[in-house]
Amino acid sequence: MKHKAPPTRPDMGMLFRFFPQTDDIAEFELLPGDDVPEPYHGLLVHEHHMTVTVEKFYGDLVDVHIIAKHHDNDDYARKILLSLQKTGQVVQYGIMRILFRYCSDIVRDEIVAGRTPLGRILIQHDVLRRIEPTHFLRVVPGKDMMNWFNLCEPKTTYGRLAYIHCNEQPAVELLEILAPV
Numbered sequence: 001m002k003h004k005a006p007p008t009r010p011d012m013g014m015l016f017r018f019f020p021q022t023d024d025i026a027e028f029e030l031l032p033g034d035d036v037p038e039p040y041h042g043l044l045v046h047e048h049h050m051t052v053t054v055e056k057f058y059g060d061l062v063d064v065h066i067i068a069k070h071h072d073n074d075d076y077a078r079k080i081l082l083s084l085q086k087t088g089q090v091v092q093y094g095i096m097r098i099l100f101r102y103c104s105d106i107v108r109d110e111i112v113a114g115r116t117p118l119g120r121i122l123i124q125h126d127v128l129r130r131i132e133p134t135h136f137l138r139v140v141p142g143k144d145m146m147n148w149f150n151l152c153e154p155k156t157t158y159g160r161l162a163y164i165h166c167n168e169q170p171a172v173e174l175l176e177i178l179a180p181v
Helices: 012-017 040-044 050-058 105-113 118-124 143-148
Strands: 025-031 062-072 075-084 090-099 129-141 157-166 169-178
Touching: 012 090, 012 169, 040 050, 040 157, 040 169, 050 062, 050 075, 050 090, 050 118, 050 169, 075 105, 090 143, 105 118, 118 157
Parallel strands: none
Antiparallel strands: 025 129, 062 075, 075 090, 090 169, 129 157, 157 169
């Protein structure tokens, strides 16, 4: 069966359609990677898993917390937070949509279990993967994101849209937004 090529970037509208009635983002703007300031540039403008990147930056492992999920046969999406194991500080918000036809059963089962960040699962199972950041964002958090990031008032932060290609197939669409640093 032939699958159509992915769009030039993950569709934020589609990702949010899985999770209606949210106040996660007040506003956002797409921008080129060169316009992302440090330390966000080093945290976002690369082709590595965000799990590994934020763990290195903060010097601590992260846990995944699923806020909401959608599962319909081969199509699975979840809205998550990554928090530091030692302090519980939330360091990243994300939405991922994965097409399970590109994953083994064991990888699928671990993703659905929701106990381990996606990047760690793919690394531990040695899934041949390529991360392709497509766009970068300047984000003003909405009320929900402000609560998760423990903000008293909106503070601009940054994120990215990306694909994870598993075995050269566009298996995962990602929206990843960092907590303000």
